[in-house]
Amino acid sequence: MLKIAIIGTGAIAPSHISGYAEFPESCEIVALCDIYPEKAEKVAEDLHLNAEVFDDHKKLLEREDIDLISVCTPPYTHAEITINSLNAGKHVIVEKPMASSLEECDAMNEAAKKNGKILSVIAQNRFRTSMMKLKKILETGKMGPIVHTQVDSFWWRGYSYYDLWWRGTWEKEGGGCTLNHAVHHIDIFQWMKGMPSQITAVTSNTAHDNAEVEDISIAIGKYEDGSLAQITSSVVHHGEEQQLIFQGKNARVSAPWKVTASKAKENGFPEEDRSLEEELEELYNGLPEVEYEGHAGQIQDVLLAIDGKKDLFIDGQEGRKTLELITAIYQSASSGETVKLPLTESSPFYTREGLLKNATYFFEKKNSVSNFSDNSITTGSDSE
Structure with missing residues (x-):
């Protein structure tokens, strides 16, 4: 049974959580992390997760029992969190986009190679x-x-x-x-x-x-x-x-x-x-x-790759x-x-x-809010 942690509990995190929930015989979410811990606590409560809540991913990485981490934070944090997680001996699924630069992508792929761990970049479509x-x-x-x-x-x-x-x-x-x-x-x-x-x-x-x-x-x-x-x-x-x-x-x-x-x-x-x-x-x-679509399909692919049952479909080189x-x-x-x-x-x-x-800067950012009360999102039109 793989132990899973989710870092970042914003709008995309439920897609990962529901994806892992498709495979209860293979994995269990044991930790959530967010710089706003009250958000993580609410997610745990709303989705009935028996998960420890952290406000710093470095504290979470001290848990030796965690096997796989989903990184669901803003893009500029992806490289640091992913590299730290790989160096801590964890497999990683990181949300799109992979990183803020090609240099960061190369550092992430090098960390995966050095530590012998799986790095998969979300491409659920x-x-x-x-x-x-x-x-x-x-x-x-x-x-x-x-x-x-x-x-x-x-x-x-x-x-x-x-x-x-x-x-x-x-x-x-x-x-x-x-x-x-x-x-x-x-x-x-x-x-x-x-x-x-x-x-x-x-x-x-x-x-x-x-x-x-x-x-x-x-x-x-x-x-x-x-x-x-x-x-x-x-x-x-x-x-x-x-x-x-x-x-x-x-x-x-x-x-x-x-x-x-x-x-x-x-x-x-x-x-x-x-x-x-x-x-x-x-x-x-x-x-x-396809048996499992979207995030669930990619999560299944990673779980099987960790278990040695197949080659990883989407790795860090594909994300790059x-x-x-x-x-x-x-x-x-x-x-x-x-x-x-x-x-x-x-x-x-x-x-x-x-x-x-x-880069071309079009306007200055004028407003800044910490969170929206409505966290619902749209995920695109039907492509069937």
């Missing part, structure tokens, strides 16, 4: 049936080479969203919607399509003048084969509609699932390729369902790839130049200090 099926369909190659990818990570957040004390600043949040909202779609994109060879991007803040960071970004990725990818990240889109569309030479597939295939008439104009559409539909419908792509978007938008990938230590955005120095 990979553990959704719709995404697993789409990945399998792309791997068949039946769409032909992918010529264009469209990533729409559309969210909406009101003005007061950035009033929370750690949000809306480069120092504490590490970025805006590109980093903290589109991270999951960008992760899915690079998992399915691979990393582009260059990025050209623009960012803006159109509706939140209480934040330093962007509330919309548009990036174009280019691959060595000439194909393009269009990535839009936003917290100004009503309806919060999200989609990933892969346009191949033979057919188009997407999440939410839709397939359209065309073939050319004699004059080059399109006509429906019904045979290919039916083949892709049959393949998609025949693929298995996603942050590298986001960092390239920020570097391009701030410099006004196209950025080549992969990024190296010579990138002005490789370190946290470099990010703080070179």
